[in-house]
Amino acid sequence: MDFEPSDKVKLLQEQLERFMNEYVYPNEAEAIQQIDKCMEADPPLMKEIRGKAKALGLWNLFLPDKEYGAGLTNLEYAPLCEVMGRSGIAPRVFNCNAPDTGNMEILAEFGTPEQKQQWLEPLLEGDTRSCFSMTEPEVSGADPTGLQSRAVLDGDEWVINGHKWYTSGAVGARLAIAMVVTDPKAAPHMRASQIIVPTDAPGFELIRRVSVMGHDTGPGHCEIRYDNCRVPKENLLGPLHGGFVIAQARLGPGRIHHCMRAIGMAERAFEIMCRHANTRVAFGGPIGEKQFVQEWIATSRMEIDQARLLVLYAAWKMDTYGKQVARQEISMIKVVVPNMLMQVCDRVIQCLGSLGMSDDTPVARIWREGRSLRIADGPDEVHKMVVARRELKRFA
Amino acid sequence: MDFEPSDKVKLLQEQLERFMNEYVYPNEAEAIQQIDKCMEADPPLMKEIRGKAKALGLWNLFLPDKEYGAGLTNLEYAPLCEVMGRSGIAPRVFNCNAPDTGNMEILAEFGTPEQKQQWLEPLLEGDTRSCFSMTEPEVSGADPTGLQSRAVLDGDEWVINGHKWYTSGAVGARLAIAMVVTDPKAAPHMRASQIIVPTDAPGFELIRRVSVMGHDTGPGHCEIRYDNCRVPKENLLGPLHGGFVIAQARLGPGRIHHCMRAIGMAERAFEIMCRHANTRVAFGGPIGEKQFVQEWIATSRMEIDQARLLVLYAAWKMDTYGKQVARQEISMIKVVVPNMLMQVCDRVIQCLGSLGMSDDTPVARIWREGRSLRIADGPDEVHKMVVARRELKRFA
Amino acid sequence: MDFEPSDKVKLLQEQLERFMNEYVYPNEAEAIQQIDKCMEADPPLMKEIRGKAKALGLWNLFLPDKEYGAGLTNLEYAPLCEVMGRSGIAPRVFNCNAPDTGNMEILAEFGTPEQKQQWLEPLLEGDTRSCFSMTEPEVSGADPTGLQSRAVLDGDEWVINGHKWYTSGAVGARLAIAMVVTDPKAAPHMRASQIIVPTDAPGFELIRRVSVMGHDTGPGHCEIRYDNCRVPKENLLGPLHGGFVIAQARLGPGRIHHCMRAIGMAERAFEIMCRHANTRVAFGGPIGEKQFVQEWIATSRMEIDQARLLVLYAAWKMDTYGKQVARQEISMIKVVVPNMLMQVCDRVIQCLGSLGMSDDTPVARIWREGRSLRIADGPDEVHKMVVARRELKRFA
Amino acid sequence: MDFEPSDKVKLLQEQLERFMNEYVYPNEAEAIQQIDKCMEADPPLMKEIRGKAKALGLWNLFLPDKEYGAGLTNLEYAPLCEVMGRSGIAPRVFNCNAPDTGNMEILAEFGTPEQKQQWLEPLLEGDTRSCFSMTEPEVSGADPTGLQSRAVLDGDEWVINGHKWYTSGAVGARLAIAMVVTDPKAAPHMRASQIIVPTDAPGFELIRRVSVMGHDTGPGHCEIRYDNCRVPKENLLGPLHGGFVIAQARLGPGRIHHCMRAIGMAERAFEIMCRHANTRVAFGGPIGEKQFVQEWIATSRMEIDQARLLVLYAAWKMDTYGKQVARQEISMIKVVVPNMLMQVCDRVIQCLGSLGMSDDTPVARIWREGRSLRIADGPDEVHKMVVARRELKRFA
16 A cells, blocks of 8 residues: 555656646647647647657556556556646647547457557557547436447448447547447346447448537537448457446546546646735735635645545555455545546636636636536446445445 | 515516517527627627517616616516526627626716717617726736726826726727726725726727637627727716726626526526436436435525525615615625525536536536626625625624 | 514514513523523523513414414514524523424314313413424334324223334423324325323333433433323324324424524524624734634625525415415425524634633534434425425426 | 555554454443543543553553553554544543543653653553643634743742633543743743643642533533642753643644544444444335435545545654654644544434434534534644645745
């Protein structure tokens, strides 16, 4: 239960921080504007910064697979992921951005050699992008057993029909991994499979970018229609009807990554609040001397530090005892961290006043995008329900 | 202390509700898109709906002045204002939108006959728009004594120099009312005057629309530079150095209007939550049967109803005893209602899940725009401070 | 919807306040000590003060029945009840204390002339006390359909067997009104009856005073065993199997009384906080100048005023449209007010520091006794559930 | 940063848990009753259990001094202290109860050999008890520079005059350690000294046990008057005018102990909630299946685990880098843990309903006594203020 980062990790941390200072923070505002305006994931400025990161080897640090990735444990990756979380563009800069990370992980773990060559390697190189097609507008994402999209084998091809949305990053992606029912009569968690769908497959229709929190730009959160969409039989990823197993394999580390990034976001916002409180003057002194502001700063620091320790503990437990044993802690951080992030951001906005409402700082964006973390990958309520049930069992 | 609406008010309420159902809700999404895309306050669809509202006399209901407006008391206007609050476009539809309402109020109260004819009447007709230029980027809006912009008389003209932002609605406005220091050596609250500035005056520079919560479209929240901006001497509004008096006169009713609109917003979001909870199914039943959801609904109902009663009480007190006596209640609703709105919206988003993050419902917009209400017209903290001080005095 | 108190009510309010200042506050601490030490509801000091209150006609103000009581509406009684709530001993001083008030109400409404003469009149005179025997230790009070105690007719007598606790005020009471199952096969809400049980009836066993929040003194919250307890047939109160109807009749006004008293408690604690904040000095000034303290004061004032308005609204609605129509509002205040009280008290304790933990002020007692209000007469959660369901129905 | 307990600690933990199960939990209720009724710290049952604990060597585990105590680090003692925190009588059972622990620590660190022999050794043996006399009723404990009690040297004796309260454990104590001003003209933190005062010294007057949360029994929270109280010159503890240094030395570990005990209290209450939720039935099933209850359980688990990790981190930092470096973390846990405890207890009470209000479980007592932890040793607000200031400095 030793949370101290190793020397290797400390070195990477320093390199990342230096890179953030030199290339990420100074270009962040312009890069985001480019993304918003040209509706691309990687407009020119992003391509340039990504090239530098790749050249320095600050690349694919998320992937625990030693052959394909950096081979770091969750606990090792955690502080690095936190650094990347500090800027909205950084995960993409270092090729560590969702949903590509999750897709690369499952391709590395479940892919055939051919699938790895065809789909994983270009993603690792950063030459393509991917999306994950799971959420459906008609059914509650909180209850994944309601899945409606279907795939049936027709000769050598899967024929997929379904309706998805929140397929994030679909604009410009080369592949989607789609979660579809392949055995409708089986028990709920044994019904689905995951299938690799090239986005140029016939019947893959990108209907629209869903406008989310006022934005329908960049790589998008897309609505997709699979209309008799046909892909080769061998595009099945992992075992037939094993979709939920793969989804679970994807979720554990994914949630830890989301949480570590969210801690980085919170620290970024927190720093902005402190700097503002030190310099903004009202009623005869810097506002940092007012107790209303001190309350925000102190409470935020306490919440962030507690949340970080819980994430490190979850990461350590997952590394030491496996995903199954660490389920309770993973559920817990999935609730704790996004809620902490929203509370911290809310205080920072209030402290910044009208500046906090503007996009002259990254805080307003962190706040409105961060809100999704309490919903995605299972809403708070589902995680609380399972956490409570496990506790109740301990005392049954 | 009778909060029951009169028959006159009930009739207006019904007319407004009918109009909302017929013209506002069905066109709301498209109108907002038009505003966002063409960067105008009144794109074609808005012009059309506004015409209908005006024709029906559902127009300028906010103005207590019997000659120029509807002559309603605050308590009478409150339920009507709530109805308008239910749609982001409705206040503009009925010519009851900030900041024009506040500007019309002070022009009606403090304007000379000439000023009224030149500036107030076109606003009442809905032919022009206006903005209010008070907030400055360099100083805290919470402490208005820090005001830096200045105006000096040079012959028959005011020469204004200053830097403002959050001058909402400046794009396309015909006039700004600017708050500027005219007597820098006077006591803080006796330093400023309000001056009417035509937006085509020399030296009035609209620098940029500040991007707020990801948006820099529509009539904008603008950054303005007054660079030796010259306007005729007679553009002084009200008494010389009486800027704070006018600002206070503006704020009392303005805050009540904001609060009543916010209650309408909360009710709209609340209704969307209930309808979703009745129909969305997860884990074997409509989610409205889950206690997590019931908690949101019950708590929201309690908060909304309490907040509304407090606003009605503040309105009644202001009508009965005047703005000065009702200061405590006005400060209180200014804190209570925007916080209630944010809590209710947060629950609605969580209940709606990914749909709540999208712009397929108005909730996400209410949430991100509503956040400003805890900051504008004095942040929560300033109001809490004055509320506490008045209570402490009662027991001194 | 006029909440203004009538002249009659204002006069009573003044009389009550004068009486509180002259007799209640100065004797409160000693009276409570006497109650705690001698284990009686009415030790000598209480008897003396009660005599004075009765002589002045400040007596039985709660009872809407014009023949037996003051004939005030709920809205009229509300501000008077608030005044009484300010001191833990005041309700008893004015013969307006639970559970006697509820018992008197149902005796007045459902009692036969003989029952009224035998049981109601001595209670109205203040010569006896009574208790209400409903809660059972084995089943959840939240779900009253689980009631287990039974009564069967044996000749001219009811034979009661059952186990109750939280029979408040049983020590020294002359009668209990017991809620018992008389028709076990009927639908849940048609199973029970209410029966008047003299506490000297054979088989009525007062097992112990349950120690509640560290106290087992005074009239007690008692555990009772009904062991073949026999009472005359004519002791049935109201219709046979009509126990739930009577319980409902009792609960509506009872909840409003509890809530109004709780507002009085909150105001008392609030006043103590403000006086302390004005005089206690730390870090170079009165603590009322610190923003941490201002936050407590402002937020408490906002919560109290909102809660009071909601209670007045519920009372007005109940008076105007009846208990059935006002159910939603009564449920709402039952949640809102006790939670508000606890939050306010918590802030007051924090503001008073170690003094707040001590019994040198009434705050610590208000806090620990007030906690029961979130549980008694239906816990928060049951009321939230029904509030949510009614809202959901509106949008079904 | 390794939080894993050593084998030595694990063994002690098991021994403690076994002892708790065998001797503490089964006797807890009766022991507390004895303490409440006979007004002694160690009534017969306590003496008996303490004898057993001492015989087994489960004794003085808190004392890091290897000569006099167990020589455990803060991190080692933390999980043991948590176990002891689970019962209100356990700290005393194992001779690890405040304020004796703090007194023993400073006697071990600052005492002369003679002082150790005379005062420390009997405390370590458990033959006597002690109290700490710091808080004064006239001044805010939050601002220790207001200290008013004084001591002046008169020949070979200190003559002490002052007024203290919240001198916990004074009834039956053999000594008090009094914090008194010895150099009134020095800078605030260099004014005071600590002096050992035998409770039978002339002029040491125990005025009353202050009733705290309804209780004035047991060893008491006493009000003391020092009225020309005379003690030998050599009773000065540590350096002259070094009172604040000693107080600080006392506070660091003291706060960690309080926090670890509070985590034990929270776990105890949590366990009671879960067991109740598993067995209590309402509305057709165990209440643990209701989401309202699941919310309480999940949130409590998340809060407890986060708080514990932060305490372990503070303990590790204090052990590794010293009290000075760990100040920020110690301040943070001092706020986080007591607030967490109150929230958890509040939920447990609500879950238990009327049972939770009664003293049939330990929860009601934990709740009302636990409230003091947000006030003692510096209220929340003082700690938040210093935490905020340190954060602000990092970004200055």
